[in-house]
Amino acid sequence: xxxxxxxxxxxxxxxxxxxxxxxxxxxxxxxxxxxxxxxxxxxxxxxxxxxxxxxxxxxxxxxxxxxxxxxxxxxxxxxxxxxxxxxxxxxxxxxxxxxxxxxxxxxxxxxxxxxxxxxxxxxxxxxxxxxx
Amino acid sequence: xxxxxxxxxxxxxxxxxxxxxxxxxxxxxxxxxxxxxxxxxxxxxxxxxxxxxxxxxxxxxxxxxxxxxxxxxxxxxxxxxxxxxxxxxxxxxxxxxxxxxxxxxxxxxxxxxxxxxxxxxxxxxxxxxxxx
DNA sequence: ATAAAACCTATTGACACAGTAGGTAAATGA
DNA sequence: TCATTTACCTACTGTGTCAATAGGTTTTAT
Numbered sequence: 001x002x003x004x005x006x007x008x009x010x011x012x013x014x015x016x017x018x019x020x021x022x023x024x025x026x027x028x029x030x031x032x033x034x035x036x037x038x039x040x041x042x043x044x045x046x047x048x049x050x051x052x053x054x055x056x057x058x059x060x061x062x063x064x065x066x067x068x069x070x071x072x073x074x075x076x077x078x079x080x081x082x083x084x085x086x087x088x089x090x091x092x093x094x095x096x097x098x099x100x101x102x103x104x105x106x107x108x109x110x111x112x113x114x115x116x117x118x119x120x121x122x123x124x125x126x127x128x129x130x131x132x
Numbered sequence: 133x134x135x136x137x138x139x140x141x142x143x144x145x146x147x148x149x150x151x152x153x154x155x156x157x158x159x160x161x162x163x164x165x166x167x168x169x170x171x172x173x174x175x176x177x178x179x180x181x182x183x184x185x186x187x188x189x190x191x192x193x194x195x196x197x198x199x200x201x202x203x204x205x206x207x208x209x210x211x212x213x214x215x216x217x218x219x220x221x222x223x224x225x226x227x228x229x230x231x232x233x234x235x236x237x238x239x240x241x242x243x244x245x246x247x248x249x250x251x252x253x254x255x256x257x258x259x260x261x262x263x264x
Numbered sequence: 265a266t267a268a269a270a271c272c273t274a275t276t277g278a279c280a281c282a283g284t285a286g287g288t289a290a291a292t293g294a
Numbered sequence: 295t296c297a298t299t300t301a302c303c304t305a306c307t308g309t310g311t312c313a314a315t316a317g318g319t320t321t322t323a324t
Contacts, residue, residue: 059301060291191270192322
């Protein structure tokens with residue numbers, strides 16, 4: 001299940017893409033109003049987007065946030081993966097370091113791997129520009 | 133993320149399929165040992181499988197559980213959906229009765245719908261017999 | 265009667281999710 | 295210089311789910 005962190009993050013990115021007039025900064029207050037999401041909560045989410053180098057922000061009057069790349073240069077997958085920690089459907093695959101003792105005899109592992117690939121491919125093929 | 137409830141349920145079903153010699157009942161104790169899962173926890177899960185008419189159980193000596201259909205007549209999707217409540221990736225689609233006020237203008241909804249269909253199709257095409 | 269099994273109710277610890285609260289720092293413009 | 299606007303920062307909290315555990319009762323075959 002994709003949480004609000006991931007979903008709101010994408011909506012913020014879309015909002016930034018749509019309201020960009022060439023390098024202007026967009027205040028979070030405006031985004032929160034348009035998207036009907038608590039500004040306080042969005043602060044946490046946008047902070048994480050800044051952290052992941054998806055957007056940049058400047059303080060002070062006239063400040064706000066803006067994208068760092070063109071919308072076509074973002075994949076939905078990289079955004080979701082950053083916000084959610086992992087896109088993996090099962091615990092045994094989400095943690096890359098985890099070495100399941102049953103993996104040799106596990107009858108379900110191949111299915112989870114196949115599923116994981118399906119999900120990964122779907123979201124990494126999807127560009128931010130596809131959502132505008 | 134698919135929880136242990138769903139994943140263990142599938143492993144139980146596989147175990148029942150593999151250890152079936154024509155209508156015999158398999159005690160949960162054996163399944164728990166083979167699968168290396170706490171029997172107590174499995175009780176909850178198997179109860180839910182009984183509830184959903186995936187397996188049947190009889191009490192008493194010589195009792196246990198068995199499948200109600202041939203392995204090829206179960207889809208992984210129906211098992212997971214029953215155990216997890218819903219396969220939907222996002223809250224706005226998981227609850228069928230929920231009518232999102234933003235659905236007309238939501239730029240992400242089409243993507244979630246597309247994703248949901250992908251997931252649904254994947255798991256409903258997958259049969260229990262494919263996992264043996 | 266006894267043993268083996270399912271079946272039932274209740275409880276728990278840990279954790280994540282979805283926020284809220286209240287502040288500090290930076291930048292601009294009047 | 296000072297007020298305003300904005301991002302940025304730390305901490306807290308209620309709610310719920312997950313993953314079990316505990317301790318029983320009932321059913322059935324031998």
